[in-house]
Structures are given as structure tokens and as C-alpha cells.
Amino acid sequence: MKCPRCDGNKIEIIATSPVGNVWEVYECMDCFYSWRSTETPVVHEKFKLTKEQIDHLPMIPPIPPLDK
Amino acid sequence: MANVYQDLRSFLSTLEENGQLVRIKEEVNPEPDIAAAGRAAANIENAPAVLFEKVKGYPYSVVTNVHGSWANHALMLGMPKTASTKEQFHEINRRWESFPVKPEILDRDKAPCKENTIDKPEDINLFEILPLYRINEQDSGFFLSKASIITADPNEPDNFDKLNVGTYRIQVKGKNRVGIQALAFHDIAIQLEAAERKNERVPICITVGNSPLVTYMASTPVMYTQNEYEFVGALQDGVPTQIVKSDLYDNLYVPAGSEVVLEGYIEPRVREVEGPFGEFPGSYSGSRRQCVITITHVTHRTNPIFENLYLGIPWTEIDYLMALNTSVPLYQQIKRDFPEVQAVNAMYTHGIGCIISTKVRFGGFGKEVAFRLLSTPHGGSYSKIIIIVDEFVDPFNLPQVMWALTTRVRPDKDVVVIPNCPGMPLDPSSYPAGMHSKLIIDATTPKDPEPNPREVELLEPPVGYEKYETLIRELMAKM
Numbered sequence: 227m228k229c230p231r232c233d234g235n236k237i238e239i240i241a242t243s244p245v246g247n248v249w250e251v252y253e254c255m256d257c258f259y260s261w262r263s264t265e266t267p268v269v270h271e272k273f274k275l276t277k278e279q280i281d282h283l284p285m286i287p288p289i290p291p292l293d294k
Numbered sequence: 295m296a297n298v299y300q301d302l303r304s305f306l307s308t309l310e311e312n313g314q315l316v317r318i319k320e321e322v323n324p325e326p327d328i329a330a331a332g333r334a335a336a337n338i339e340n341a342p343a344v345l346f347e348k349v350k351g352y353p354y355s356v357v358t359n360v361h362g363s364w365a366n367h368a369l370m371l372g373m374p375k376t377a378s379t380k381e382q383f384h385e386i387n388r389r390w391e392s393f394p395v396k397p398e399i400l401d402r403d404k405a406p407c408k409e410n411t412i413d414k415p416e417d418i419n420l421f422e423i424l425p426l427y428r429i430n431e432q433d434s435g436f437f438l439s440k441a442s443i444i445t446a447d448p449n450e451p452d453n454f455d456k457l458n459v460g461t462y463r464i465q466v467k468g469k470n471r472v473g474i475q476a477l478a479f480h481d482i483a484i485q486l487e488a489a490e491r492k493n494e495r496v497p498i499c500i501t502v503g504n505s506p507l508v509t510y511m512a513s514t515p516v517m518y519t520q521n522e523y524e525f526v527g528a529l530q531d532g533v534p535t536q537i538v539k540s541d542l543y544d545n546l547y548v549p550a551g552s553e554v555v556l557e558g559y560i561e562p563r564v565r566e567v568e569g570p571f572g573e574f575p576g577s578y579s580g581s582r583r584q585c586v587i588t589i590t591h592v593t594h595r596t597n598p599i600f601e602n603l604y605l606g607i608p609w610t611e612i613d614y615l616m617a618l619n620t621s622v623p624l625y626q627q628i629k630r631d632f633p634e635v636q637a638v639n640a641m642y643t644h645g646i647g648c649i650i651s652t653k654v655r656f657g658g659f660g661k662e663v664a665f666r667l668l669s670t671p672h673g674g675s676y677s678k679i680i681i682i683v684d685e686f687v688d689p690f691n692l693p694q695v696m697w698a699l700t701t702r703v704r705p706d707k708d709v710v711v712i713p714n715c716p717g718m719p720l721d722p723s724s725y726p727a728g729m730h731s732k733l734i735i736d737a738t739t740p741k742d743p744e745p746n747p748r749e750v751e752l753l754e755p756p757v758g759y760e761k762y763e764t765l766i767r768e769l770m771a772k773m
Contacts, residue, residue: 231434240468241421243351251421253435257581258467258567260435264350265325265428273432273570275581285565285583287478293491 229254230267232275256280297372298533299505301406301551302601305370306343306357312375314342314366315357321348324427328356332429332604335359336611340375342366345599352425356600360506362611367618370506371529379618380690383637386529386622393520395527397547398534405538405550407501412592413541418470423554423592424502424600426466430572434581437571438464439612440603442512443474444499444546448488451545458482459522461513464500465568470589472500473568474560475582477719478728479675481518486560486585495559497543498587503553503601508535514619515645515672517627523547542591553598558589573720574616575643576607608643617641620672624648627670632663639689645676646721649689652682657744660736661710668715668732675716675728681735686752698737708736 227237234256241251253260257275261267275283299305309315322328328346335341336359343360361367365375368382377385402408412418420426426436441464447456458481465473476483489496504512507529511522526535540546542557565583573579603611617640624645625638634653642648652663660682667673667680683689683698703709710733717730724730740746 241419244419244422245351245353248351251436253467258434258465258473260467262325262428264323268431270432273434273578273581275567280567283567283581283583287476287483287486289563289565290487290491292493 227252229257229259230261231259231269231273232257232277232280234277297369298530299370299507300536301505301549302357302360302503302553302599303551305360305506306345306599308369309343309360309366312365312369314340314363314369314375315345316342317345317347319347321350322346323350324352324425326428326431328358328427328602329429329604332358332362332611333606335362336604336606336609339363340365346425349425349427352421354423354425354598354600356425356427356602358602358604359611360601361509361603361615363614367614370510372531379641380637380688383618383621383690386618387625389529389531390525390622390626391528392532393528394524395530395532395534397523397527397537399547400536400538400550402538402541405536406595407538407548407550407552407555408541408593409595410593411541415470415588415590418589418592420466420469420472420556420589423594423598426600427602429602429604430578430606432578433571434465434567434569436466438466438472438500438502438602439605440502440509440601442501442504442508442549443482444501444540444548445482445485445496446543446545447485448492448494448496455519455521457521457523457545457547458485458518459508459512461509463571464587465571467566467586470558472556472587472589473566474585474587475568475571476585479671479716484518489560490562493562495562497540497546497559498557499540499543499546499548500556500587500589501548501552501554502556503599504549505535505551508549509601510615510619513615514623516623517671541593552595553601554594555592556589557591557593558587561586561588572605574605574608574612575646575718575720575722577722579720613641613643616644620645624667624670624673628663628666632666634659634685635663636685637689638667640673640677642679643721644718645672646718647679648673648677649681649683649695651685651687651689652738653685654738654741657741659741660738661734664734664736676718677732678717678721678730679733679735681737683737684739687737695737699735702737702739703735710734710736
């Protein structure tokens with residue numbers, strides 16, 4: 227299974243339905259996109275991410291310097 | 295004495311008694327049904343809250359659109375559901391004056407939010423407690439859009455005035471792991487920076503499903519040193535709100551009636567991909583590297599109700615939630631220095647658009663009032679389109695505001711653009727994100743020493759019009 231957003235292959239099952247066995251929730255451990263097995267995720271091109279983009283996304287808020 | 299709610303459930307009962315809550319009894323899919331109902335409700339005038347009793351795969355219920363109409367907003371304040379927006383604005387302002395009202399601190403065994411406890415991190419599974427769902431299709435996951443989040447100032451951890459109760463979006467990233475958006479100008483960012491400079495964790499409580507005025511105040515831009523719980527008591531017309539000590543942190547207090555309380559910490563100096571998320575300006579924010587929270591302890595009521603809100607192109611529930619709770623604090627902050635100000639309507643996209651009515655003391659006074667708005671903590675970043683009207687114009691009556699614009703404004707002198715100011719980064723016209731220009735339109739009547747060469751007299755209603763207004767209404771009611 228691949229991540230629909232970044233094509234990463236580190237996909238984990240983060241949840242199974244507490245009632246019945248009706249769905250699972252998957253998450254990409256590279257970009258933290260998550261989806262339910264009952265969905266058909268279509269990530270718009272605008273929101274897709276590459277490994278390089280992930281590493282260089284702006285930080286909110288920036289990490290401040292450590293106090294000396 | 296206003297009707298007062300100490301938890302979400304009692305308010306839902308009042309909504310139902312007043313025909314302002316509907317129940318969907320049939321089982322629904324988490325996606326897209328819950329968000330679709332949120333959008334649908336927003337399209338309906340005086341929409342009710344929508345309670346989903348059964349969500350596929352989950353044991354508990356979801357409620358949305360709790361604040362999503364002026365009728366529900368009025369009932370939150372204990373007013374008749376027909377109260378006008380302007381009446382609600384003035385009532386909130388009246389109650390605002392009684393701030394601070396100290397909260398009532400309950401013993402642990404008296405607090406409903408402590409009915410059930412999960413105290414081992416490995417036993418926590420947010421999906422077993424909350425029926426999580428995707429709100430907008432391109433959201434990066436399942437978000438809490440309406441939680442009230444409690445943190446303290448690391449430099450003054452026991453200063454109750456600086457205890458922060460705020461609303462920040464939360465992306466669920468695992469069974470006990472979530473992301474949070476803390477923008478630089480938010481109160482929580484002050485606390486985060488102080489902790490990260492020392493490489494310390496930020497203790498945090500995320501509370502879900504609260505009394506309507508707790509949620510309301512958590513999303514109200516008050517001053518950093520003003521405690522939100524003390525405002526809830528004020529808005530409850532002097533009745534203290536009930537809180538209880540967090541299980542993990544002696545200096546954090548949570549609403550006693552919360553449906554679910556998640557306790558843990560923000561991991562210091564860690565950022566991970568978060569977003570996109572459909573935001574209040576009606577468009578998606580992008581992905582950013584943002585903070586991460588580990589949940590280590592949970593308490594919840596038996597059969598907890600998950601309250602969440604839908605955000606779409608305005609107006610949706612969030613616009614009702616952030617309408618008067620943006621207008622009132624801005625009004626209060628401005629009128630402290632300018633008592634001439636009559637009312638502030640900052641209902642448009644969390645105060646990005648703002649209309650102020652004021653008496654005019656001297657030439658240029660309208661612009662001076664606009665500058666004061668732009669020097670408030672919220673208005674400084676958010677407010678971008680500022681319209682100043684005379685005292686006799688009702689800023690909540692948009693046709694009247696348009697009348698003022700069309701008959702009072704001379705564009706060559708009354709319209710000003712100030713470049714390179716702070717901006718709201720989620721406003722897609724802000725560039726770079728967080729920077730913007732400001733537009734001031736002074737639609738007030740010129741006053742000395744500004745020349746007013748074509749002074750006019752306003753039209754007065756003919757004598758006896760009130761009598762005819764009553765008569766015409768009565769005749770219409772009989773038709």
C-alpha cells in the first residue's frame with residue numbers, strides 16, 4: 227500500500243473500527259496523511275508532497291533558540 | 295437570571311425543547327455524511343444542531359452545528375430564540391462588564407468529566423472514544439475543530455489569569471498522538487516559545503464537548519492576562535462556571551462537565567507535517583510542519599458525545615461562533631479609549647472585515663478609530679477591510695452601511711490603503727502569508743476642521759409612523 231499523497235510506503239494501521247469489523251484507518255508515517263478504508267482518497271495535485279518538500283515545509287511556529 | 299448550562303448535554307436538551315436540535319437515528323457513514331449534514335444545516339435559516347445517534351463502526355454519538363444559527367446563539371445566552379443579532383451583541387456587552395466571575399472548583403468526585411479514566415498511555419485509543427471523521431475532502435486526516443484547549447504560562451505556571459483556554463485545530467495522528475496549530479500571534483504560542491527555549495514539555499489538556507459558553511469564550515480573542523473561565527461566569531450573568539483540576543497537572547483546570555478530556559504534553563522542539571485543513575476563510579490551508587502532542591491520560595463521561603463543527607464557504611457554524619465573540623472584545627477594547635464608539639460589527643471572517651459606528655468629535659476622527667482597531671491584539675493581524683460609519687448608522691444593518699458608503703464617502707480623501715502590515719496568514723490574499731495591507735473607508739460625515747461644504751439635513755420619519763408600522767404588521771398577520 228502506498229500513501230495517496232506522497233507515495234511513501236511506510237503505512238501503518240492506526241485504528242480498526244471499535245464496533246464490528248467495518249473499517250480500518252491508515253496513516254503514512256512520512257507525511258501523516260490518514261484515510262479510512264471505506265474512503266477512496268483522491269489527493270489534489272496541489273496538495274501532493276515529495277520527500278524534499280516534506281523536509282522543507284515552513285515551520286509553524288518557528289523553533290526558538292535555546293536559552294543559554 | 296439567564297438560563298445557565300454547565301455542560302453540553304443540558305444545552306442540547308434546551309435546544310431540543312425549542313425545536314433547535316434534530317436527531318438522525320439511522321446509522322450513517324463517518325464520511326461524508328457528518329460533514330454533509332454540517333454544510334446542509336448551514337444552508338438552512340435558523341438551523342438546528344444535528345445529532346447523529348449511530349455512526350458506522352463507532353460506539354458513540356456526534357453532534358454538529360450546535361452554535362450554527364442565531365436562534366441557537368440566543369438560546370446559549372438564555373435569551374428568546376428570536377433575539378436579533380444586535381440585541382445579542384448588546385446583551386453580551388452588558389454581561390461583559392461583570393468580568394471577572396471566579397469559577398467554582400469542584401472536587402474530582404463531583405465532576406462528570408471524571409466518570410471514566412484511562413491512565414495508561416498504551417490503553418488510550420482516541421478512535422474508541424471519539425467518532426472521528428474527515429470534515430473536508432482534502433483535509434489531511436481527521437480533525438477536532440471545536441476543542442477547548444488549556445495550557446499555562448511556563449514562566450508563571452500558577453498564574454490563573456494567564457491560564458489559557460483556546461481553540462486550536464487538532465489533527466489526529468495516532469491512537470494517542472495529535473498535531474496542533476499554534477500560530478505565532480496566538481496566546482498558546484507565547485507559552486510554547488517560553489517552554490521550547492528551555493526545551494521543556496508544555497502540559498496540555500484538550501477538552502471536547504463543553505458547555506456552549508466555554509466553547510464560545512475559548513474562541514474569543516481576549517487579552518492574554520484575562521482568564522476565559524472568568525468570562526464564562528460573566529456571560530452566564532454572574533453564575534460561575536464549574537471547573538475541576540486536571541489529573542496530571544495541579545495548575546491546569548478543565549471544564550467539569552466536559553464530555554472528554556485528553557491530557558498530555560506538547561513535545562518540545564518537534565515539528566511534523568500537519569494539514570491541509572479546510573479553514574474559516576472558506577479555503578484550505580497548506581501543509582506546514584507543526585507541533586505534536588502525546589496524550590498520556592484520558593477521562594470521559596459515560597457515553598460521551600463528540601461535538602465538532604463543519605467549516606465551509608461562509609456562512610457555516612464557525613461564522614456564528616466567531617461573530618459576536620469577535621465583535622464584543624474589539625468593541626470593549628476600543629471604547630475604553632474612545633467612548634464615542636457605539637458598536638462594532640466584526641462578524642465577517644473572524645474580523646477580517648469590520649464595521650464600526652461612532653460619534654465624530656473632530657475631523658479625521660473616523661480614521662483615528664480605525665487606527666485603534668488596528669492596534670488591538672486581534673485587529674492588528676486580522677482586520678483588513680475597515681469601514682467607519684456615523685453613530686446613526688447601525689453597523690449590523692448592511693443596507694444601512696451601504697447607504698453610508700454610497701452617500702458619505704469621497705474616495706479621494708476617505709479611502710486609505712496602508713501597506714506592509716501584519717495579516718492573517720489563512721487569508722489567501724495575504725502575501726507573504728502573515729503580511730497584508732489595510733483598507734480604511736471613512737464613511738462618517740466630515741466634522742470641523744475638515745470642511746463639509748455641502749452639509750445636509752437627514753430625512754426624518756413622518757410623525758406617527760410607529761402607529762402605522764404596528765397597524766400594517768397586524769393587518770399582515772391576519773392575511
